[in-house]
Amino acid sequence: MPPPPPGDRPDRTAAGPEPGLTAGVRAAAAGEHLEATLREIVEAAVAHADATYGAMGVLTADGRELDRFVIVGMDDTVRAGIGRPPAGAGILGLLVERPEPLRLADLGAHPASVGFPPGHPPMASFLGVPVCVREQVFGHLYLTEKRDGGEFTAADEEAVQALAAAAGLAIGNARLAEAAEQRRVWTQAAVEVSTALLSGAEPVAALESIVQQVVALTGADGASLLVAREGDPDALTILASAGVYAGELEGVRVPLEDTHVGRVHRSGVGELVEDMSADPVRGRHAEVAVELTRGARSGVVVPLGRSLGTLVCVRGEDREPFGADVLDALTSFATQVTVALELARSQRRERELQVQADRDRIARDLHDHVVQRIYATALSLDRIARSLEEADPYAARRVERSVDELDETITQIRSAIFELHDPADAPDHLGLRLTDVVTRVTENSGLDCRVDVTGDVDGLTGALAHDLLAVVRELVTNAVRHARASRLTVRVDAGPPGGADVTVVVADDGRGLPAVPLRSGLDNLTDRAQRRGGRLAVRSAPGGTEVTWTVPRPA
Numbered sequence: 001m002p003p004p005p006p007g008d009r010p011d012r013t014a015a016g017p018e019p020g021l022t023a024g025v026r027a028a029a030a031g032e033h034l035e036a037t038l039r040e041i042v043e044a045a046v047a048h049a050d051a052t053y054g055a056m057g058v059l060t061a062d063g064r065e066l067d068r069f070v071i072v073g074m075d076d077t078v079r080a081g082i083g084r085p086p087a088g089a090g091i092l093g094l095l096v097e098r099p100e101p102l103r104l105a106d107l108g109a110h111p112a113s114v115g116f117p118p119g120h121p122p123m124a125s126f127l128g129v130p131v132c133v134r135e136q137v138f139g140h141l142y143l144t145e146k147r148d149g150g151e152f153t154a155a156d157e158e159a160v161q162a163l164a165a166a167a168g169l170a171i172g173n174a175r176l177a178e179a180a181e182q183r184r185v186w187t188q189a190a191v192e193v194s195t196a197l198l199s200g201a202e203p204v205a206a207l208e209s210i211v212q213q214v215v216a217l218t219g220a221d222g223a224s225l226l227v228a229r230e231g232d233p234d235a236l237t238i239l240a241s242a243g244v245y246a247g248e249l250e251g252v253r254v255p256l257e258d259t260h261v262g263r264v265h266r267s268g269v270g271e272l273v274e275d276m277s278a279d280p281v282r283g284r285h286a287e288v289a290v291e292l293t294r295g296a297r298s299g300v301v302v303p304l305g306r307s308l309g310t311l312v313c314v315r316g317e318d319r320e321p322f323g324a325d326v327l328d329a330l331t332s333f334a335t336q337v338t339v340a341l342e343l344a345r346s347q348r349r350e351r352e353l354q355v356q357a358d359r360d361r362i363a364r365d366l367h368d369h370v371v372q373r374i375y376a377t378a379l380s381l382d383r384i385a386r387s388l389e390e391a392d393p394y395a396a397r398r399v400e401r402s403v404d405e406l407d408e409t410i411t412q413i414r415s416a417i418f419e420l421h422d423p424a425d426a427p428d429h430l431g432l433r434l435t436d437v438v439t440r441v442t443e444n445s446g447l448d449c450r451v452d453v454t455g456d457v458d459g460l461t462g463a464l465a466h467d468l469l470a471v472v473r474e475l476v477t478n479a480v481r482h483a484r485a486s487r488l489t490v491r492v493d494a495g496p497p498g499g500a501d502v503t504v505v506v507a508d509d510g511r512g513l514p515a516v517p518l519r520s521g522l523d524n525l526t527d528r529a530q531r532r533g534g535r536l537a538v539r540s541a542p543g544g545t546e547v548t549w550t551v552p553r554p555a
Contacts, residue, residue, distance in 0.1 A: 035070065037167075037170045038056045038058070038070045038167060038170065038171075039056075039070050039072065041056065041141075041163050041166060041167045041170070042054040042055065042056050042070055042071075042072045042141065043072050044163055045141060045143060045159075045160050045163045045164075046072050046073060046143060048156070048159050048160070048163070049127065049143050049146070049152055049156040049159065049160060050146060050147045050148065051073075051127070051143040051144060051145060051146060051147065051152070052073055052144065052145035052146075052147055053071075053072070053073035053074060053121070053123065053143070053144045053145055054071075054072040054073055054141070054142065054143050054144075055069055055070065055071045055072065055141075055142045056069070056070040056131070056139060056140075056141055056142075056167060057069055057092065057139050057140045057142065058070075058131075058138060058139040058171065059096070059137065059138060059139045066092065066096065066139070074121070091104075091107065091110060091112050091113055091126070091128070092128075092140070092142075093112070094112045095128050095130070095140050096140070099130035099132065099137045099140070100130065101127075101128070101129045101130070101157055101161065102126070102127070102128045102129075103126070103127050103151065103152050103154075103157060104125065104126040104127075105124070105125060105151045106124050106125070107123050107124060107125070107126040107144065108123075108124070121145075122145075123144040123145050124144075124145060125144065125145060125146045125150070125151050125152055126142070126143070126144050126152070127142070127143040127144075127152040127156060127157060127160060128140055128141070128142045128143075129141050129157065129160050129161050129164045130164065131164045131165075131167045131168045131171065132164075132165075132168050133165070133168040133169060133172050136168075136172070138167075138168050138171040138172060138175075139167075139171065140164075141160060141163065141164045141167060143156075143160060179325075182325075182329065183329070185217060186217060186329050186332065186333050187336075189213045189217060189333065190333050190336040190337060190340075192209075192213075193206065193209060193210055193213065193337055193340060194336065194337070194339075194340035196209060197340045197341060197343070197344035198340060198343060198344055198347065200347075203344070203348075204239070204240065206344075207225050207239060207240040208240045208242070210225060210240070210311075210337060211223045211224060211225050211240050211241060211242040211243075211311075212242045214242070214311065214313055214330065214333070215242045215243045215313070217329070217333075218300070218313050218322070218326050218329075218330060219315075220243060220300075220313035220314060220315055220322075221243055221244050221296065221314055221315050221316050221319065222241065222242065222243030222244040222245065222246065222249075222296070222313070222314050223241070223242050223243055223311065223312065223313045223314075224238045224240070224241040224242075224249055224311075224312050225238070225239055225240045225241070225304075225309055225310075225311055225312075226238050226239065226254055226261060226265075226309050226310045226311075226312065227239045227308070227309035228265075228306075228307075228309070232253070234255060234256055234257065235253040235254060235255045235256055236253070236254050236256065236261060236262075236265060236309065236310060237251065237252070237253050237254075238250055238251060238252045238253075238254070239309070260273045260276065260299065260301055261301055261310055261312060264301040264302070264303055264310055265303060265306070265309075265310045266306075267303075268303045268305075268306070269303070270300070270301060270302035270303065270327055270330070270331045270334070271300070271301050271327075272298075272299075272300055272321075272322055272323075272324065272327050273298070273299035273300065273301060274297065274298065274321065275297055275299075276296045276297065276298070276299035276312075276314050277296060277297065296314035296315065296316055296317075297314075297315065297316065297317045297319075297321070298314070298315040298319065298320075298321035298322050299312060299313060299314045299315070299322070300312075300313045300322045300326055300327050300330055301313075302327070302330050302331050302334045303334070304334055304337065304338045304341065305338050305341075305342070308338060308341055308342075311330070311334055313326075313330065363417040366413055366416070366417055367414075367417055370413060371410055371413055371414065371417075374406055374409060374410055374413075375410060377406060378403050378406040378407060378410070378481075381399050381402055381403045381406070382399075382400075382403050384399055385397075385399035385400045385403060407478075407481060407482075410477075411474060411477075411524065414470070414473065414474065414477075429458065430457045430458050430460060430465050430468070430469075431453045431457045431458060431492075433469060434451070434453055434457070434468070434469065434472055434490075434492055435451050435453065437469060437472055437473050437476070438451050438472065438476050438490050441473060441476045441477050441480060442476060442480055442488065445480045446486070447479075447480065447485060447486065447487065447488045447508075448486060448487045448488070449487075449488045449489075449490070450487075450488070450489050450490070451490045451492075452489070452490070452491045452492070453492045453494075454491075454492070454493045454494070455492075455493050455494030455495045455496065455500075455502075456494050456495065456496060456497045457492065457494040459494070459497050460494060460502070460553070461554055464502065464532070464551070464553075464554065467528055467532070467551075468492070468502065468504065470528070471504050471525055471528060471549050472490060472492065472504055472506070474524070474525060475490075475504065475506040475525070475547055475549070476488065476490060476506060479506060479508045479510065479545070482510075483508045483510025483511060483512075483544075483545060484510050484511050485508035485509050485510030485511075485544065486509060486510075487508065487509045488506070488507070488508045489505075489506070489507045489508075490504075490505070490506050491503075491504070491505040491506075491507075492504050492505075494553065495553050500553055501534075501550050501551065501552055501553060502550070502551050502552075502553050503548065503549070503550045504548070504549040504550075505546065505547070505548050505549075506546070506547050507544060507545070507546040507547075508544050508545055509543060509544040510544055510545060511542060512540040512541050512542050512543070512544065512545050513538070513540040513545055522536065522538065522547075525547075525549055528549075529549055529550065529551055532551040532552065533551065533552050534549070534550050534551030534552060535550055536548070536549050536550075537550075
């Protein structure tokens with residue numbers, strides 16, 4: 001652009017800048033609310049350049065389009081007649097593409113002009129300058145319709161550029177402050193979630209809190225946390241959800257193959273997704289989820305680690321898409337949450353191991369000290385009772401009742417010992433454990449013992465496996481102490497995987513049950529069977545006893 005003629009140059013010999021320019025700079029330096037600051041700068045530019053109308057167009061964070069407008073010189077009636085503010089077409093779009101000062105004598109004569117909407121006041125002269133700091137462009141300052149009917153001068157342009165620079169500083173500072181506040185909010189949210197997790201909060205409640213925090217911080221329409229389920233390696237399942245259709249989405253499967261969620265879960269790298277409707281969903285509420293994904297365009301997907309899950313946020317078609325700033329903030333938040341989840345998992349496992357160690361110690365002490373002493377006392381009393389059978393039958397029966405009571409006490413203690421062990425984990429090599437139990441109980445008893453284990457024993461669930469060990473131990477113990485047998489047969493049939501019954505049969509060739517047997521031990525076995533929908537059957541005669549314990553095998 002050629003230098004302006006002498007008459008158009010600003011008067012640098014004056015006592016100082018004009019009042020409008022001073023007001024604009026002071027407004028920028030005051031650091032008040034951004035909207036009010038920008039309005040004062042536009043008013044200062046209008047007053048200094050003697051324009052009829054002024055506006056400040058602020059760009060989006062990516063600098064691609066206009067985000068908002070601050071307009072001076074139009075009343076509410078005129079604004080209502082124009083309708084929505086400019087979107088960045090025509091001359092305004094040209095300035096967005098080429099952020100350089102532009103002075104026009106006739107706005108409508110420029111090739112890039114697209115005219116005015118109905119109700120828009122006539123405008124001829126135009127001055128537009130970029131609002132920037134260094135190389136970063138924040139928006140543009142526009143002035144139109146010089147009041148004296150002439151053109152805007154180079155002096156006007158230079159003064160308005162100074163005001164635009166002040167506006168750039170104000171916008172830049174405001175965005176820095178906004179970014180700092182956003183970081184503080186995200187950090188505070190991560191701290192709250194971490195504190196809840198590490199203080200022993202329920203994991204599911206903590207995960208629900210995470211997705212609720214994410215919806216609030218990202219402005220998403222909905223957010224979901226997906227985890228891998230055991231036995232389902234080809235999909236993730238929504239464990240916690242917040243926002244739109246939150247209740248209906250929980251439990252829905254999202255396949256890993258050919259989906260954004262699957263790609264992020266496997267790669268461990270977060271992504272911005274333009275169209276989340278490409279991700280299919282399957283499950284109990286699949287029809288509801290399909291409706292949601294059809295309306296959900298923009299999405300952001302970040303991983304929480306392969307062993308933990310994946311976090312997904314969505315916005316509808318009518319919402320502004322997620323930006324890179326949301327992806328960065330959510331990735332940082334997810335990283336902190338992942339660390340807290342891992343620490344909470346380690347703490348929980350450590351507590352479980354400590355509790356189990358205490359239980360094992362208590363069970364060991366009960367078995368090695370309490371049970372053995374009671375057992376030795378019962379054996380001594382049993383010998384006394386036998387020696388008194390001929391001399392004093394009444395005293396012998398009283399001693400035998402005491403022995404039976406001690407046997408019942410031992411049975412109850414053994415049941416307590418089994419309950420102390422973790423019923424959720426099945427013992428390793430259950431078939432060998434069953435054989436070992438029989439061997440230990442019959443040791444030094446003189447019994448000729450046979451053990452037969454068939455079926456898928458090692459495939460039994462944890463609780464049923466522990467019940468099976470307890471039943472075999474109790475039945476064999478009863479036979480050793482009371483049957484006075486020479487042979488003992490133990491048969492365990494676990495059946496095929498996923499069907500049939502689990503059966504335990506213990507048979508001896510002893511004296512059979514007494515006419516009025518002490519039922520407490522058998523009652524315990526009956527209760528174990530009935531809790532699982534099974535039964536206990538007893539056949540007894542002077543030539544021996546056979547006890548059958550049967551329960552359905554879980555599918």
